[in-house]
Amino acid sequence: MKTAPEVCGTVLECLDKSPEAVLLTDAGGRIVYANEAFERLAGCAPGEAAGKTAAALSKWFDHPESPRKELLTALKAGKEWSGRVPRRPSDGGERLLSVRIAPVKKSGAAVHYLAFARDVTVEASREKRSAEERKLEALGTLSGQLAHDFNNLLTIIIGSMEMIMEEMTPQSVSMKLSQGILQASKESAELIKKLLVFARRQDGAPSLVRLDAAIAEAKPQLEKFQGPVHKLSYDLSRGSVCVKLEQEQFKQLLRNLVVNACEAMPYGGTIRIAAYEERVGHEDARGMKDGDYAVIEVSDAGRGFPPGALERLFEPFVTTKPKGKGSGLGLSMVYGIVKQHKGEIIVDSGSGVGSAFRIYLPKAEAAEKARA
Amino acid sequence: MKTAPEVCGTVLECLDKSPEAVLLTDAGGRIVYANEAFERLAGCAPGEAAGKTAAALSKWFDHPESPRKELLTALKAGKEWSGRVPRRPSDGGERLLSVRIAPVKKSGAAVHYLAFARDVTVEASREKRSAEERKLEALGTLSGQLAHDFNNLLTIIIGSMEMIMEEMTPQSVSMKLSQGILQASKESAELIKKLLVFARRQDGAPSLVRLDAAIAEAKPQLEKFQGPVHKLSYDLSRGSVCVKLEQEQFKQLLRNLVVNACEAMPYGGTIRIAAYEERVGHEDARGMKDGDYAVIEVSDAGRGFPPGALERLFEPFVTTKPKGKGSGLGLSMVYGIVKQHKGEIIVDSGSGVGSAFRIYLPKAEAAEKARA
Numbered sequence: 001m002k003t004a005p006e007v008c009g010t011v012l013e014c015l016d017k018s019p020e021a022v023l024l025t026d027a028g029g030r031i032v033y034a035n036e037a038f039e040r041l042a043g044c045a046p047g048e049a050a051g052k053t054a055a056a057l058s059k060w061f062d063h064p065e066s067p068r069k070e071l072l073t074a075l076k077a078g079k080e081w082s083g084r085v086p087r088r089p090s091d092g093g094e095r096l097l098s099v100r101i102a103p104v105k106k107s108g109a110a111v112h113y114l115a116f117a118r119d120v121t122v123e124a125s126r127e128k129r130s131a132e133e134r135k136l137e138a139l140g141t142l143s144g145q146l147a148h149d150f151n152n153l154l155t156i157i158i159g160s161m162e163m164i165m166e167e168m169t170p171q172s173v174s175m176k177l178s179q180g181i182l183q184a185s186k187e188s189a190e191l192i193k194k195l196l197v198f199a200r201r202q203d204g205a206p207s208l209v210r211l212d213a214a215i216a217e218a219k220p221q222l223e224k225f226q227g228p229v230h231k232l233s234y235d236l237s238r239g240s241v242c243v244k245l246e247q248e249q250f251k252q253l254l255r256n257l258v259v260n261a262c263e264a265m266p267y268g269g270t271i272r273i274a275a276y277e278e279r280v281g282h283e284d285a286r287g288m289k290d291g292d293y294a295v296i297e298v299s300d301a302g303r304g305f306p307p308g309a310l311e312r313l314f315e316p317f318v319t320t321k322p323k324g325k326g327s328g329l330g331l332s333m334v335y336g337i338v339k340q341h342k343g344e345i346i347v348d349s350g351s352g353v354g355s356a357f358r359i360y361l362p363k364a365e366a367a368e369k370a371r372a
Numbered sequence: 373m374k375t376a377p378e379v380c381g382t383v384l385e386c387l388d389k390s391p392e393a394v395l396l397t398d399a400g401g402r403i404v405y406a407n408e409a410f411e412r413l414a415g416c417a418p419g420e421a422a423g424k425t426a427a428a429l430s431k432w433f434d435h436p437e438s439p440r441k442e443l444l445t446a447l448k449a450g451k452e453w454s455g456r457v458p459r460r461p462s463d464g465g466e467r468l469l470s471v472r473i474a475p476v477k478k479s480g481a482a483v484h485y486l487a488f489a490r491d492v493t494v495e496a497s498r499e500k501r502s503a504e505e506r507k508l509e510a511l512g513t514l515s516g517q518l519a520h521d522f523n524n525l526l527t528i529i530i531g532s533m534e535m536i537m538e539e540m541t542p543q544s545v546s547m548k549l550s551q552g553i554l555q556a557s558k559e560s561a562e563l564i565k566k567l568l569v570f571a572r573r574q575d576g577a578p579s580l581v582r583l584d585a586a587i588a589e590a591k592p593q594l595e596k597f598q599g600p601v602h603k604l605s606y607d608l609s610r611g612s613v614c615v616k617l618e619q620e621q622f623k624q625l626l627r628n629l630v631v632n633a634c635e636a637m638p639y640g641g642t643i644r645i646a647a648y649e650e651r652v653g654h655e656d657a658r659g660m661k662d663g664d665y666a667v668i669e670v671s672d673a674g675r676g677f678p679p680g681a682l683e684r685l686f687e688p689f690v691t692t693k694p695k696g697k698g699s700g701l702g703l704s705m706v707y708g709i710v711k712q713h714k715g716e717i718i719v720d721s722g723s724g725v726g727s728a729f730r731i732y733l734p735k736a737e738a739a740e741k742a743r744a
Contacts, residue, residue: 007405008381010404012383012384013476014476015383015387019474020474020488024382024386102392104385114390114392116392123454131507134503135506135507135510138511139514142687142688142689143514143518146518146567146689150560156553156556157529160549160550160553161553163546164549164550167544180528180532181529181532181533184525188521188522191521195518315513316514
């Protein structure tokens with residue numbers, strides 16, 4: 001549509017105030033126009049952008065996974081580009097921008113580039129978390145169904161075998177074969193028990209407890225599971241928050257996290273276990289639901305997980321350990337128990353800097369506390 | 373930054389040509405400015421938008437799943453809103469827009485609303501497809517691992533039981549118990565076989581065949597599987613395209629699709645099986661990889677899948693059928709076989725209008741054809 005001069009002014013004024021970052025450069029990348037949101041995103045002072053080149057100004061593309069090359073290739077070919085650009089702003093953290101850049105052409109040649117950008121960190125984290133949940137939900141359904149079917153089979157086998165063996169001559173070939181069957185069946189039944197934990201098919205009566213007390217109660221058991229070269233260090237001073245827990249499952253959860261931490265530090269080290277409260281806000285960058293949580297943190301100074309491993313950490317039988325080491329079900333069980341408690345897990349891990357598992361359980365209401 | 377009048381003109385000119393739809397309204401929703409991309413998206417003629425109200429002009433929010441209410445609530449509260457808006461444009465199909473709308477305020481009151489919109493149909497389909505693939509991949513890994521473990525167990529049990537039973541008195545209690553064990557184990561082994569198909573752990577030597585010939589070869593077998601009240605109708609006239617197939621697996625695939633179609637039409641009807649070629653372009657709205665495909669289409673006029681069922685269609689044991697009917701593994705096997713052939717599946721289904729399963733297999737190269 002034809003734009004009257006007074007409309008021009010209005011549009012520009014609104015564009016200036018828009019939360020969407022807008023940038024216009026000439027064909028050589030020199031900035032012709034940048035609105036306030038762009039200057040905020042780029043981390044420069046108001047009015048600082050004009051006249052500079054986009055490349056000099058922005059550190060938008062210094063992230064190791066930046067799609068810089070792909071973007072430049074598209075623009076050089078006269079095409080528009082849109083995609084997600086990861087950034088590490090100077091004030092820390094990791095942000096994700098959704099960026100769209102298009103050449104504005106005259107007689108076939110690009111005379112300007114117009115770019116729009118917005119921060120989609122929260123949105124992207126939520127999407128990722130929810131895809132992850134759907135995947136693990138589906139794995140839980142499958143595990144539960146299979147475990148149920150095979151449990152029925154093994155119940156028949158183990159029960160019948162025990163009766164059959166009562167009639168057998170000791171030391172006979174049949175007896176030995178039967179013992180083999182019984183042992184293999186019992187081993188499978190153990191595996192199935194673990195799968196049922198992942199599938200959240202454990203019974204249990206949760207009760208209202210103080211988090212620090214629940215961890216303290218698990219201490220003697222955890223000491224049995226720590227390796228000879230490992231030390232457990234507790235910080236429960238901020239852990240007086242109340243939660244609803246099934247104590248046996250909670251111990252199982254801690255045990256698996258401790259075993260995992262020990263395995264991450266084969267040459268020994270200290271495993272830290274902390275408890276505290278945390279309020280998660282509306283726009284949580286990790287995509288978590290807002291609310292008040294009781295947090296259990298188990299961290300090691302081990303080798304950390306290799307890139308890509310985090311995404312599959314809780315899947316059954318997916319393990320970063322050497323073949324034959326560990327069932328690949330430990331962290332799956334942790335996931336199942338956390339979900340059965342309507343909680344969340346956040347894992348921070350970097351190659352060489354160790355891992356921290358943070359279990360977020362819904363904080364019990366004051367009213368519930370009073371009733372208990 | 374302060375904007376000189378000549379810069380204003382340039383920005384507006386570029387905004388006009390931008391592929392990003394931009395819309396500015398006053399506080400009452402009357403359109404002050406709309407760029408060309410907006411007019412295209414909204415389906416109105418150039419210049420037609422100005423002066424109208426946004427509500428009267430756009431049919432953007434008449435989709436049953438439109439987040440219209442959520443958007444209006446946010447704007448009324450003086451907040452910005454961003455999200456995805458599904459649309460059914462007049463030329464058919466279903467599109468998804470990413471929309472961001474923000475009030476521009478003066479002294480605390482909204483005096484304008486500025487909106488940005490882009491079509492993210494392709495991007496969203498790709499994301500959805502890839503999350504779906506990751507989920508089914510994880511389910512495949514789990515199934516494969518469990519099937520492998522239990523296969524080993526059942527091999528021991530079945531082998532040992534057969535030896536033990538040779539030594540037993542016929543008609544004894546032990547013999548009867550043993551027969552029970554053997555039968556239950558064999559049933560489980562059957563289940564495991566199906567899971568291995570889903571997990572893509574079938575051996576096989578694919579050969580180069582013409583699609584129409586491969587389907588024709590399966591005909592006699594398919595007739596055995598169709599119900600007494602069903603008819604099979606073939607359209608193979610456009611199916612002379614070459615593909616690499618493992619013929620036994622391909623028959624299994626067709627069989628499962630036919631069984632599924634029969635079950636969708638419990639009172640009878642015609643199942644149509646067609647074969648043809650299709651070229652999928654770069655920006656496929658379903659999120660498929662571009663390329664030349666050989667397509668097998670199996671369609672019914674049955675009850676269709678209820679909303680939400682499509683997303684879980686290929687997961688093992690997830691079935692829309694009444695309890696006890698079907699193993700819930702038929703379509704999982706179809707998925708496994710298609711993936712083993714590096715293919716894709718597209719399912720179109722609507723409640724009451726029937727379902728169409730389209731299997732896309734990579735078309736074999738002419739060079740391969742010559743070599744064969």
